[in-house]
Amino acid sequence: MSYDPYADYRELTLRGIILGALITVVFTASNVYLGLKVGLTFASSIPAAVISMAVLKFAKDSNILENNMVQTQASAAGTLSTIIFVIPGLLMAGYWSGFPFWQTTLICMAGGILGVIFTIPLRYAMVVKSKLPYPEGVAAAEILKVGSGEHEDDEAAKGGSGVREIATGGILAGLVSFCTGGLRIAADSASYWLKSGTAIFQLPMGFSLALLGAGWLVGLTGGIAILAGIFIAWGGAVPYLSANIPQPADMEMADFAMKLWREKVRFIGAGTIGIAAIWTLITLAKPMMEGMHLSFRALKGGAEMSAERVERDLSPKAMILWTLGMMAVLAVTFYQFVAAANISDGLAWLLVAACTLLASVIGFLVAAACGYMAGLVGSSSSPISGIGIVSVVVISLVLLAIGESGGLFADAANREFLLALTLFCGSAVISVASISNDNLQDLKTGYLVKATPRYQQIVLIIGCVVGAVVIAPVLELLYQAYGFTGAMPREGMDATQALAAPQATLMTTIATGIFAHNLQWDYIFTGVAIGIALIIIDIVLKKATASRLSLPVLAVGMGIYLPPSVNMPIVIGAVLAAVVKNIIAKRGAGAEGRLKTADRIGTLFAAGLIVGESLVGVVLAFIIAFSVTNGGSDAPLALGLENWDTAAKWLGLAFFITGITAFARQVLKAGK
Numbered sequence: 001m002s003y004d005p006y007a008d009y010r011e012l013t014l015r016g017i018i019l020g021a022l023i024t025v026v027f028t029a030s031n032v033y034l035g036l037k038v039g040l041t042f043a044s045s046i047p048a049a050v051i052s053m054a055v056l057k058f059a060k061d062s063n064i065l066e067n068n069m070v071q072t073q074a075s076a077a078g079t080l081s082t083i084i085f086v087i088p089g090l091l092m093a094g095y096w097s098g099f100p101f102w103q104t105t106l107i108c109m110a111g112g113i114l115g116v117i118f119t120i121p122l123r124y125a126m127v128v129k130s131k132l133p134y135p136e137g138v139a140a141a142e143i144l145k146v147g148s149g150e151h152e153d154d155e156a157a158k159g160g161s162g163v164r165e166i167a168t169g170g171i172l173a174g175l176v177s178f179c180t181g182g183l184r185i186a187a188d189s190a191s192y193w194l195k196s197g198t199a200i201f202q203l204p205m206g207f208s209l210a211l212l213g214a215g216w217l218v219g220l221t222g223g224i225a226i227l228a229g230i231f232i233a234w235g236g237a238v239p240y241l242s243a244n245i246p247q248p249a250d251m252e253m254a255d256f257a258m259k260l261w262r263e264k265v266r267f268i269g270a271g272t273i274g275i276a277a278i279w280t281l282i283t284l285a286k287p288m289m290e291g292m293h294l295s296f297r298a299l300k301g302g303a304e305m306s307a308e309r310v311e312r313d314l315s316p317k318a319m320i321l322w323t324l325g326m327m328a329v330l331a332v333t334f335y336q337f338v339a340a341a342n343i344s345d346g347l348a349w350l351l352v353a354a355c356t357l358l359a360s361v362i363g364f365l366v367a368a369a370c371g372y373m374a375g376l377v378g379s380s381s382s383p384i385s386g387i388g389i390v391s392v393v394v395i396s397l398v399l400l401a402i403g404e405s406g407g408l409f410a411d412a413a414n415r416e417f418l419l420a421l422t423l424f425c426g427s428a429v430i431s432v433a434s435i436s437n438d439n440l441q442d443l444k445t446g447y448l449v450k451a452t453p454r455y456q457q458i459v460l461i462i463g464c465v466v467g468a469v470v471i472a473p474v475l476e477l478l479y480q481a482y483g484f485t486g487a488m489p490r491e492g493m494d495a496t497q498a499l500a501a502p503q504a505t506l507m508t509t510i511a512t513g514i515f516a517h518n519l520q521w522d523y524i525f526t527g528v529a530i531g532i533a534l535i536i537i538d539i540v541l542k543k544a545t546a547s548r549l550s551l552p553v554l555a556v557g558m559g560i561y562l563p564p565s566v567n568m569p570i571v572i573g574a575v576l577a578a579v580v581k582n583i584i585a586k587r588g589a590g591a592e593g594r595l596k597t598a599d600r601i602g603t604l605f606a607a608g609l610i611v612g613e614s615l616v617g618v619v620l621a622f623i624i625a626f627s628v629t630n631g632g633s634d635a636p637l638a639l640g641l642e643n644w645d646t647a648a649k650w651l652g653l654a655f656f657i658t659g660i661t662a663f664a665r666q667v668l669k670a671g672k
Contacts, residue, residue, distance in 0.1 A: 011065040012455040019055055020073030020459065021466045023048050027074055028470045030614035031081035034210060036088065036478060036499040037566070037617075045140045045442065047166055047607040048074035053144070054163040064144050068451050069459050071140060072442045076463030079438035080112045080431060081471060085388055087427040088501045089508035091479065091487040095420035098479065098489075103333055104472035107424065110329040111363065111431025112464030116457060117322045118367035118432065119439045120313050123453060127443050128311075137444030143600070144449050165601050165666060169608025170615070172662060173209040176655045177616040180207070181497075182623075184638035187645075187652035189565035193254050198247065199239035200257040204230070204564030207656040210613035211566060212663065213606030215573020218555075223574020225552045226567050229269070229559015232530065237265045237560075267520045269561030270506050271527020272534070276553035277389050279535050310447070312454045322461075323360075330428060331356045337424055341417045347406045354402060355425045358395055363432035366391070391429040392507050396422045396514040415515050422511045435464065474618060481621035494635070502562055531557065572660070577602065580664055584671035598671030605666050609659070 027044040052070035056062035087104065090096040127134075180188040192203040215223055238257050241264060247256045314322075334355045338348045399418045408414040439460060446456045480489050483498045485505060512518070531553055538551040559567050584598050585591050620637070627636035641647075 009063045009065045010061055011452055012069055012458065013066055015059060016052075016056070016066045016070050017073065017459065017462060019052060020048075020070040020463065023051055023070065023074040024463060024466045025470050026611065026615065028081050028467045029474045029618045030611045031079075032084055032471060032474045033478060033499075033614040033617045033621075034214070034610060035081060035084045035503075036484070036501045044079075044607075045071050045075035045137075045438075045445070046143050047604060047611070049140055049143050050163055050166060050604060064449050065451050068144055068446055068449050069455060071144070072446065072456050073459040073463040073466070075140075075442060076112070076116075076435060076438055076460045076467065079434045080108055080464055080467040082434040083108050083111070083427050083431050083471065084475065084501065085503035086392070086423055086430050086507050088475070088479075088484050088487070088504040089423040089511070090420050091484060092501075092505060092508045093416065093419055093423065093512065094487075095416060099472050099475045101472045101476075103336060103424075104475065105468045106329055106333045107428050108431055108468035108471050109465055110326040110333065111359070111428040112435045112468060113322060113461050114326045114360065114363055115367055115432040115435030116439055116460045116464065117314075117319050117326070118364050119436045119443075120319055120457060122440065123313060123443050124311075127440055127447050134441055134444040137441035138448065140441075140445040141448035144445070165604040166608040166611070168662075168666065169209075169213065169605040170612030172659060173213070173609040173612035174616040176207075176209055176659065177613040178620070179655065180652060181617060181620050182637040184635060185641065185644070185648060185651065186655055187648040190649040190652065191254070191565065193257070195253065196239070197243060199243040200253055201239055202234045202254075202257060202564060204234065204568050205653075206565035206567070206569045207652040208566070208569050208613065209656070209659040210610045211569035212573040212576070212656070212659060213609030215570035215575075216577045216602055216606040216663075218570060218574050220574050220578040221550055222552055222555045223571045223578075225555035226559040226574075227571045228551070229272075229556040229561075230564055230567050230571070231559075232556070233261065233265050233269070233560045234564055237261075237268055241265070264520070264523050266561055267509075267523035268527035268530065269557050269559075270509060271524035271529075272531040272557035272560055273506065273527075273554060274389055274510075274524070274557075275528045275531035276535070276557050279531075279553065309452050310450050312452055314454055314457050327356060327360050330359055334421075334425070337421065341414065342411070343406075343408065343414065343417075347402075347408070350406075351399070351402060351421065354398060355395075355421065358398060359425055359428040359432070362391055362394065362429050366429060366433045367436035388426060388430050388433070388503065388507055389510065391433075392422060392426045392511050393514070395425050395429075396511050399425075400515060419508075419511050419515050422515075423508065426507065426511075435460070477618065477621045481624035500563060500566070502558070506561070527557070527560070569656070573606075576660060576664060580667050580671075583668065587671070594671040598667050601670035602663075602667045605663060609663075 023044075027048065031044070049067060049071035052067045052074075056067060056070070087099075087107075091098075176186070179186045186207070188208060189204070189206045191205065194201050194203075218226075238261055241260045242257055245260065247253070251259070331352055334352045335348070338351050341348070343351075396419075399422055403409055403414065403418050408418065442460065443453060443456060445451075446453060478499060479487075483489055483493050483495075484501045485498050488495070488498065513521075534551060534553045534556055538553060541549045541551055580602070581595060581598065584594055587594065623636060627633055
């Protein structure tokens with residue numbers, strides 16, 4: 001047995017679990033808000049590790065392994081929030097009028113825990129013995145080592161713990177968000193509209209500091225791709241359609257252009273996103289198959305309890321019991337969902353069995369694939385939306401076949417029910433996929449810092465439970481306060497404040513099209529054609545530049561599909577990151593170490609911006625919901641200044657420029 005320097009370290013502690021749960025609440029709420037607003041979530045492992053180290057340094061005998069457990073738990077729960085990519089579709093389809101706590105919680109919890117269990121057999125082959133890079137997992141391990149003092153002489157350690165950057169970014173973004181969403185004295189976007197003949201063009205701008213931070217994390221390549229999508233939508237598609245479709249006399253130019261974008265151009269974006277997601281899965285087919293092969297081989301061979309602490313996983317017996325238990329939870333949850341429909345008992349049990357098997361089997365295959373993809377390209381780049389699209393299509397087709405064979409479509413209400421059941425089942429698959437994406441990254445971090453895998457797997461399960469409990473109330477709160485695009489809880493609400501929930505809208509549109517045969521296929525196929533052309537350009541770029549340049553087609557599709565006021569801050573954040581890093585790189589000797597430090601500080605400041613704005617958004621949602629419940633306004637804190645629209649836009653721009661300046665100065669200072 002080899003010497004273990006960490007053998008006496010306290011690893012799984014009550015204080016660590018409680019701290020992890022508290023951080024979980026913060027990051028889960030933040031990710032739910034950001035995901036509903038723009039369709040993006042952020043990796044929470046690094047900021048969670050930084051916060052854990054800052055808090056536990058005041059506790060007796062805290063150590064790197066305990067901090068690793070905290071970030072593992074928090075990152076799992078933050079990742080579970082990607083269920084918002086599907087489940088809001090149940091409201092958009094008109095089937096739910098809110099988020100039932102137990103159904104939402106149980107589907108999240110069961111899917112998340114299955115994602116943890118399904119990837120445990122892959123740990124030895126895909127983490128210990130594999131050469132996959134695991135970018136987020138390695139980065140989190142380096143942060144933990146720097147914080148524990150293992151790299152005291154390393155250049156990266158000179159930027160400090162990073163807590164100040166998270167706090168500064170959070171306070172700055174929180175204050176701006178309070179002024180825009182609470183007091184309503186500053187605008188969160190502005191646009192300049194112009195006409196050339198009858199063609200309508202828009203020059204859009206958004207002032208969200210959270211999206212500025214998201215753009216920093218996306219990087220220049222993704223930012224340029226999103227900008228290309230904006231140009232396709234607002235420099236091509238909308239002007240073309242507005243030039244060829246007469247504008248109603250009673251409709252303003254801007255309203256007409258936005259109507260064309262919502263009802264036609266977004267379907268072009270959906271087609272581009274769909275083909276990009278499918279292409280991504282095709283390009284990763286070999287590693288996906290390898291991941292599934294390793295998973296089957298590991299299950300067939302079993303797993304023995306190793307005497308070495310750093311090699312101990314949950315026992316095979318525990319994994320089997322957890323799997324059967326979560327499948328039972330899924331079956332009960334699906335039965336509760338199906339019981340509300342007016343169908344025979346035999347057909348109801350058939351649908352319950354089909355959905356349980358679909359969620360479990362697709363989830364198992366997806367877990368292996370997502371685990372490998374996360375190790376290959378990173379959790380943030382892994383195409384969860386593509387997995388969701390493919391899953392929704394497969395589930396739709398299976399349930400469509402059951403519905404037709406069982407004569408369900410004689411009643412029109414059953415078509416809506418099967419659509420809703422498709423989205424509900426797809427939510428379970430997304431939960432499995434997202435946790436699988438995160439699990440192996442966390443296990444890679446643990447492997448690098450010599451953590452006990454079994455304890456990590458336990459806190460991953462705890463993280464799934466805590467995150468699942470948080471998600472349903474946060475979803476309900478945000479829905480009641482802001483509403484979703486296509487699903488508003490009350491009449492007369494401000495549609496400009498609605499959360500877009502872009503992935504959920506896309507999944508619902510696809511499922512509805514399969515069941516009702518009413519998709520606007522001409523625009524979708526136009527998007528597919530654009531996507532194929534962009535894929536070819538991407539391939540040529542990569543071959544011509546040895547992969548130094550690329551054009552992420554999925555990001556182009558998001559540029560077409562998302563509102564332009566959402567996209568522009570992301571683009572600016574990406575450009576800001578490139579400019580600042582280029583300035584630091586030109587500072588002479590030692591640039592590599594300074595870039596490493598600056599990149600870490602930039603990542604933490606960006607995380608602070610995201611968390612600050614998102615948390616204020618959640619708090620404001622609580623205030624709005626309380627006001628509305630008691631018969632008050634849906635803008636209870638708004639000052640209601642008269643003739644303030646123009647001034648609000650200039651003030652919003654001033655806040656945004658201040659945020660950019662503060663961000664750049666913080667990172668440039670770290671890179672000195």
